[in-house]
Amino acid sequence: MTDRAAVLDRRTDVPAAGRPGSWRVVDLVTAAMVAVAFGVVFWGYDTLVYPAIGLATAAVPPLAELSLGVWLLPGVVGGLIVRRPGAALFTELVAANVELLLGNQWGVTVLASGLLQGVGVELVFLLTRWRRFGVGVAMAGGALSAVAEIVAYEWWSYVPSFSWPAKLLYLAAGVVSGAVIAGLLGWLLVRGLARTGALAAFPAGREVRATGRGGR
Amino acid sequence: MADAEPAAGAAVTVADLTWRPLGRARPVLAGVGFVLAPGERVVLAGPSGSGKSTLLRVLAGVLDPEDGELAGHVEVGGRAGLLLQDPRDAQVAERAGRDTAFGLENARVPAATMPAAVAAAHAAVRFPYGPSRRVQALSGGEAQRLALAGVLVFEPGLVLLDEPTAMLDPASAAAVRDAVLAAADASRATVVVVEHRFEPWSPFAQRVLLLDASGRLAFDGAGDALPEADGVWQPGRPAPRPLQLAPALLAPAAVASPGTVVLRAERVAAVPASTGRGAAVVQDLDVQVRAGSILAVQGPSGAGKSTLAAVLAGLAPPASGAVALQPPLAEPAVAPSALSSTRLAGLVGWVPQEPELAVVARTVRDEVLATPRALGMGREERADELLAVLGLDEPDEDPHVLSGGEQRRLALAAALAHGPAVLVLDEPTVGQDPGTWAAVAGVLLAARDAGVAVVVATHDPLLAALADDRLALPGRAPEPEQLAPRVRALGRRAGPLGLLLSGALLLAGSAPITSPLPGALGLLAVAACAPFVVGGGVPARRLLPPLVAALSLGIATLLFGTVHDVSAALTAALRIAFFAVPGVALAALIDPSALGDALGQRLRLPARPVVAATAAWLRFGQLADGWRTLRGVRRIRGLARPGPIGRVRELAALTAAILVATLRQAARMAVAMEARGFGTATRRTWAADSPWRAADTAVVLLAAVVAAVPVLTVLLAGTGVG
Numbered sequence: 001m002t003d004r005a006a007v008l009d010r011r012t013d014v015p016a017a018g019r020p021g022s023w024r025v026v027d028l029v030t031a032a033m034v035a036v037a038f039g040v041v042f043w044g045y046d047t048l049v050y051p052a053i054g055l056a057t058a059a060v061p062p063l064a065e066l067s068l069g070v071w072l073l074p075g076v077v078g079g080l081i082v083r084r085p086g087a088a089l090f091t092e093l094v095a096a097n098v099e100l101l102l103g104n105q106w107g108v109t110v111l112a113s114g115l116l117q118g119v120g121v122e123l124v125f126l127l128t129r130w131r132r133f134g135v136g137v138a139m140a141g142g143a144l145s146a147v148a149e150i151v152a153y154e155w156w157s158y159v160p161s162f163s164w165p166a167k168l169l170y171l172a173a174g175v176v177s178g179a180v181i182a183g184l185l186g187w188l189l190v191r192g193l194a195r196t197g198a199l200a201a202f203p204a205g206r207e208v209r210a211t212g213r214g215g216r
Numbered sequence: 217m218a219d220a221e222p223a224a225g226a227a228v229t230v231a232d233l234t235w236r237p238l239g240r241a242r243p244v245l246a247g248v249g250f251v252l253a254p255g256e257r258v259v260l261a262g263p264s265g266s267g268k269s270t271l272l273r274v275l276a277g278v279l280d281p282e283d284g285e286l287a288g289h290v291e292v293g294g295r296a297g298l299l300l301q302d303p304r305d306a307q308v309a310e311r312a313g314r315d316t317a318f319g320l321e322n323a324r325v326p327a328a329t330m331p332a333a334v335a336a337a338h339a340a341v342r343f344p345y346g347p348s349r350r351v352q353a354l355s356g357g358e359a360q361r362l363a364l365a366g367v368l369v370f371e372p373g374l375v376l377l378d379e380p381t382a383m384l385d386p387a388s389a390a391a392v393r394d395a396v397l398a399a400a401d402a403s404r405a406t407v408v409v410v411e412h413r414f415e416p417w418s419p420f421a422q423r424v425l426l427l428d429a430s431g432r433l434a435f436d437g438a439g440d441a442l443p444e445a446d447g448v449w450q451p452g453r454p455a456p457r458p459l460q461l462a463p464a465l466l467a468p469a470a471v472a473s474p475g476t477v478v479l480r481a482e483r484v485a486a487v488p489a490s491t492g493r494g495a496a497v498v499q500d501l502d503v504q505v506r507a508g509s510i511l512a513v514q515g516p517s518g519a520g521k522s523t524l525a526a527v528l529a530g531l532a533p534p535a536s537g538a539v540a541l542q543p544p545l546a547e548p549a550v551a552p553s554a555l556s557s558t559r560l561a562g563l564v565g566w567v568p569q570e571p572e573l574a575v576v577a578r579t580v581r582d583e584v585l586a587t588p589r590a591l592g593m594g595r596e597e598r599a600d601e602l603l604a605v606l607g608l609d610e611p612d613e614d615p616h617v618l619s620g621g622e623q624r625r626l627a628l629a630a631a632l633a634h635g636p637a638v639l640v641l642d643e644p645t646v647g648q649d650p651g652t653w654a655a656v657a658g659v660l661l662a663a664r665d666a667g668v669a670v671v672v673a674t675h676d677p678l679l680a681a682l683a684d685d686r687l688a689l690p691g692r693a694p695e696p697e698q699l700a701p702r703v704r705a706l707g708r709r710a711g712p713l714g715l716l717l718s719g720a721l722l723l724a725g726s727a728p729i730t731s732p733l734p735g736a737l738g739l740l741a742v743a744a745c746a747p748f749v750v751g752g753g754v755p756a757r758r759l760l761p762p763l764v765a766a767l768s769l770g771i772a773t774l775l776f777g778t779v780h781d782v783s784a785a786l787t788a789a790l791r792i793a794f795f796a797v798p799g800v801a802l803a804a805l806i807d808p809s810a811l812g813d814a815l816g817q818r819l820r821l822p823a824r825p826v827v828a829a830t831a832a833w834l835r836f837g838q839l840a841d842g843w844r845t846l847r848g849v850r851r852i853r854g855l856a857r858p859g860p861i862g863r864v865r866e867l868a869a870l871t872a873a874i875l876v877a878t879l880r881q882a883a884r885m886a887v888a889m890e891a892r893g894f895g896t897a898t899r900r901t902w903a904a905d906s907p908w909r910a911a912d913t914a915v916v917l918l919a920a921v922v923a924a925v926p927v928l929t930v931l932l933a934g935t936g937v938g
Contacts, residue, residue: 017282018282023824023825024280024886024895025828025886025889025890025894025895026280026882026883026886026890028824028825028828028886029828029831029832029882029885029886029889030879030882030883030886031828032825032828032829032831032832032882033832033835033839033878033879033881033882033885034875034878034879034882035829035832036832036833036835036836036839036878037839037874037875037878039836039839040836040839040840040842040843040874041843041867041870041871041874043840043843044843044867044870044871045867061768061771061772061775061776062772062776064768064772077875090825090829094829094832094833097811097829097833098833098836100803100806101803101806101808101811101833101836102836103757103758103761103800103803103804104761104800104803105761105762105764105765105796105800106762106765106795106796106799106800107719107723107762107795107796107797107798107799107800107801107802107803108715108716108719108720108723108799108802108803109719109723109795109796109799111716157723158769158792159769159772159773159776159788160788161773161777161778161779161784161787161788162772162773162776162777162778163776163777163778166776166777189871189872189875192872193872193875193876193879195578195614196614196616196617196876197614197616197617198616198875198876198879198880198883199879200237200238200283200883201280201283201883206238
């Protein structure tokens with residue numbers, strides 16, 4: 001098990017090629033397209049499972065925030081794929097714009113949410129200087145993204161009249177969701193994508209090749 | 217090159233070029249060398265996987281040297297332009313003129329000179345519409361000619377074409393070839409065409425470069441001197457003979473006697489399954505599909521072949537009329553679109569047009585066994601035999617790393633392993649060389665002989681010649697450009713920044729709503745202004761989510777607020793509704809292209825990310841189509857499960873699948889954009905300006921007045937009480 005953990009650790013440290021800040025065309029286009037693909041996923045999520053979650057959390061509304069992590073996925077996934085300064089923020093902002101253009105619950109304020117969520121993930125990558133991309137970093141990114149969104153925005157805009165215990169429960173639900181859905185599931189998703197060879201042009205794809213799995 | 221010289225062809229020198237991608241043991245290109253004279257035209261041929269596309273990318277200067285080891289010498293004496301197989305990969309704008317101008321914007325050509333250059337490029341490729349034609353409305357052949365215009369507009373000395381007609385019907389392909397020919401004659405550019413089937417190109421390019429499977433240059437000379445080679449469709453040779461296979465390999469689980477009508481469509485009209493709306497492409501059609509018989513559906517691009525195939529397979533119900541599986545397959549007769557996933561899978565096999573959207577498993581073998589396992593069948597031997605017959609000899613490989621032609625054959629094996637009685641295929645022979653074509657044709661004939669009812673939508677004349685019945689769908693006249701109706705509503709004449717600023721003002725104006733009265737009056741003001749700002753243009757379903765959000769927050773506040781009373785709950789709901797409902801309505805009026813222009817030109821955000829994001833936003837509809845196809849594939853393969861857990865699993869599988877497809881498309885888009893100069897365009901000119909109009913000022917002023925209603929109410933109420 002420790003061997004395996006070591007392998008996982010080593011495989012998640014390949015940074016972006018070239019100068020970190022010099023975005024290639026494929027970096028820009030991939031981040032933007034991943035964001036739009038998540039726009040499609042959100043739309044599918046609304047039709048496939050969201051009503052069920054709404055019913056399940058109806059009894060304790062602060063728990064509805066348990067689904068927050070779904071909306072934080074683009075930032076985490078974009079950051080893990082492109083691995084350049086601004087990748088997480090850019091992906092989350094493009095995704096927020098997709099929601100804006102497509103229709104959503106909150107109107108233009110979705111852009112403010114996208115900004116805060118993206119900055120939250122980006123901060124964690126900044127702390128590692130865009131050199132660490134393990135599951136722990138991804139979960140921290142998802143969690144901080146949720147904190148930024150809730151503490152800087154949702155507490156004051158959506159639920160200002162909640163009591164403090166309810167606000168803290170709301171925050172806890174969002175943080176758990178951010179860490180698990182955006183962080184853990186996002187990290188697993190990127191690893192799965194790398195195994196299909198679809199990330200051949202990216203560090204995540206090179207990690208998989210370096211360990212001789214997938215691709216040819 | 218002096219400016220005074222007319223645009224002329226570029227000379228190309230390639231010497232001892234070797235390229236080994238990361239993670240591969242053998243090079244894809246091995247010691248390739250040749251020289252092209254300015255203005256020379258050559259066809260580059262070779263079996264799939266022989267490095268043709270890679271060589272074009274090297275010549276176009278878009279191969280990332282970080283992706284492998286590059287050795288040798290390449291010299292191109294001028295700019296290179298690259299046209300890819302799928303024209304959708306090159307689309308960056310909503311309208312034709314803007315799309316063509318992309319390379320000019322990247323090269324920082326002044327906007328004033330763009331319309332003339334765009335018009336000249338459109339004329340060169342015989343583009344039949346004006347610059348405001350929507351790119352989405354183009355047929356495949358028209359879109360490919362537009363993509364060619366986007367390459368020609370910056371006058372490249374070297375034009376590189378990567379299988380530019382592979383996705384087109386014969387008539388559209390001929391139109392594209394004519395456009396290439398005319399444009400090459402006019403510009404005298406050097407041209408390299410990659411093609412599997414080069415017979416149609418032979419009047420245009422006599423010289424042929426042939427790469428072999430190991431990436432070496434096997435032949436360089438006149439096309440008619442080409443020695444017989446595997447994996448290449450050669451001019452003047454007879455059609456390949458379909459492979460002889462034992463019908464037992466494809467015996468269906470449910471047998472009907474040959475000639476029985478097992479699937480019947482009556483007075484069917486259908487709209488493209490992807491959109492589920494718009495004009496019907498198939499109208500009032502009767503189709504009878506018989507056991508032990510092949511029906512070929514033919515017709516030009518856009519005639520509705522794929523739409524009809526999807527409706528017959530039960531992926532979508534028809535818009536009107538009836539489609540029904542007949543006894544003995546179903547007693548009583550039943551519409552395939554109404555069947556459960558497993559029941560449909562047991563009866564119908566399906567090969568979609570986009571084979572990369574058909575992948576549901578992690579290895580080639582699991583892919584073929586996915587449906588038999590879902591139906592509780594053991595079909596290992598049959599699966600292995602099918603893979604061997606179709607030349608798929610690496611069962612443990614990930615299906616995503618296969619070539620397009622291999623993926624298509626894999627989809628065929630996967631559709632047949634469990635023995636469906638009906639098989640529906642959409643363009644199964646695209647990307648096949650003569651050997652693999654014979655295998656595909658052999659499988660279809662053996663399935664027919666085993667009693668399977670086969671429907672194949674195709675524009676391959678060799679395949680259609682093998683069918684027992686043929687159905688020719690008429691082509692459609694292209695839809696005329698809709699003239700934009702004269703708009704009255706203020707919001708529709710405003711730009712994105714005016715609309716966004718208005719939304720932000722309303723959000724700020726919601727802060728003073730701390731009791732129900734200011735909220736109610738504010739909402740009344742919103743309702744009073746709505747007809748002038750949005751008119752009737754915003755569909756009600758868009759307004760439902762913010763209303764539900766307001767309601768649910770009201771209820772939550774009642775239960776979890778500091779004060780448990782109805783007034784606080786009502787206040788919360790009114791406050792959310794005050795900014796969210798008009799915010800959503802205003803956002804619905806934003807045009808993605810105009811938003812990109814505004815962000816780049818007025819807000820001066822970095823140009824490259826803004827342009828990449830705009831190009832991506834315009835793909836939403838296309839990705840949503842991909843999502844529907846993926847869902848349909850999983851259903852017809854018997855993999856969709858009912859119940860909440862089944863839905864969550866379905867969502868996870870679809871998310872991974874749409875991302876894989878998106879990443880692959882993004883990689884191709886990046887190549888196309890880089891080949892048009894996007895890589896270095898940190899500064900650019902903009903073909904369309906982004907004016908701040910009087911309507912913007914008006915809508916912002918109106919929003920400011922509405923936003924002030926709550927605070928004024930509070931102030932007035934305060935003085936009234938005081």
